[in-house]
Amino acid sequence: MRFEKLRRDVLEANLELVRRGLVLYTFGNASGIDRDAGIIAIKPSGVPYDQMAPEHIVITDLDGNTLDSKLKPSSDLATHVLLYKEFSTIGGVVHTHSEYATAWAQAGMEIPPYGTTHADYFHGPVPVTAELTADQINIEYVHETGVAIVERFRTLDPVAVPGVLVAGHAPFAWGKDVAAAAYHAVVLEAVARMAFYTHTLRPDCKGVSQTLLDRHYFRKHGAKATYGQ
Numbered sequence: 001m002r003f004e005k006l007r008r009d010v011l012e013a014n015l016e017l018v019r020r021g022l023v024l025y026t027f028g029n030a031s032g033i034d035r036d037a038g039i040i041a042i043k044p045s046g047v048p049y050d051q052m053a054p055e056h057i058v059i060t061d062l063d064g065n066t067l068d069s070k071l072k073p074s075s076d077l078a079t080h081v082l083l084y085k086e087f088s089t090i091g092g093v094v095h096t097h098s099e100y101a102t103a104w105a106q107a108g109m110e111i112p113p114y115g116t117t118h119a120d121y122f123h124g125p126v127p128v129t130a131e132l133t134a135d136q137i138n139i140e141y142v143h144e145t146g147v148a149i150v151e152r153f154r155t156l157d158p159v160a161v162p163g164v165l166v167a168g169h170a171p172f173a174w175g176k177d178v179a180a181a182a183y184h185a186v187v188l189e190a191v192a193r194m195a196f197y198t199h200t201l202r203p204d205c206k207g208v209s210q211t212l213l214d215r216h217y218f219r220k221h222g223a224k225a226t227y228g229q
């Protein structure tokens with residue numbers, strides 16, 4: 001089987017989303033990219049997770065054209081393809097309809113950095129995209145979802161903020177590989193849940209200071225990171 005390691009990693013990331021309670025039925029999808037080989041590996045469309053095996057993971061080229069696979073790729077493939085083209089530093093993409101992150105997306109609200117759990121992973125608010133226009137929805141909807149994300153990140157660094165809320169829809173997360181993307185999707189859901197409770201308890205909560213945000217983010221990331229072994 002070609003690209004066996006990447007297929008296994010993509011399968012494992014998809015199963016991790018299920019184990020962590022981010023995915024109902026077959027909602028949600030994870031993909032990984034091998035930029036040297038010029039291929040993307042993504043979950044097949046509509047295959048139950050308990051029957052999914054590495055050979056079911058669909059391989060496409062960098063434009064999303066399926067390469068020797070009998071199964072259809074996830075219907076969200078075009079969003080993944082665009083994110084890989086525009087965010088050259090990422091190696092994995094995850095999309096779920098996890099409950100709390102989706103609630104913020106449906107409300108059209110960014111998630112403010114209310115505490116250090118958020119600051120450890122997202123250096124600023126988790127942004128929300130603009131609503132898609134009728135034309136965007138009617139023509140190439142899945143691709144345009146990616147366009148809305150890229151547009152929102154014109155002034156943001158996708159490494160410092162590894163996720164987004166698509167307005168009226170749900171979150172996307174990414175990372176250096178597909179495992180990191182799944183990890184960020186799980187953290188995003190936890191942060192969204194905590195933020196929901198914080199906002200409920202105190203709607204005017206100002207959140208962490210820039211100093212605390214920087215302290216926590218740079219403790220884990222960047223040249224001066226001190227966290228871990």
Ligand SMILES: [Zn+2]
Binds near residue numbers: 095096097169170
């Ligand atoms: Zn979706």
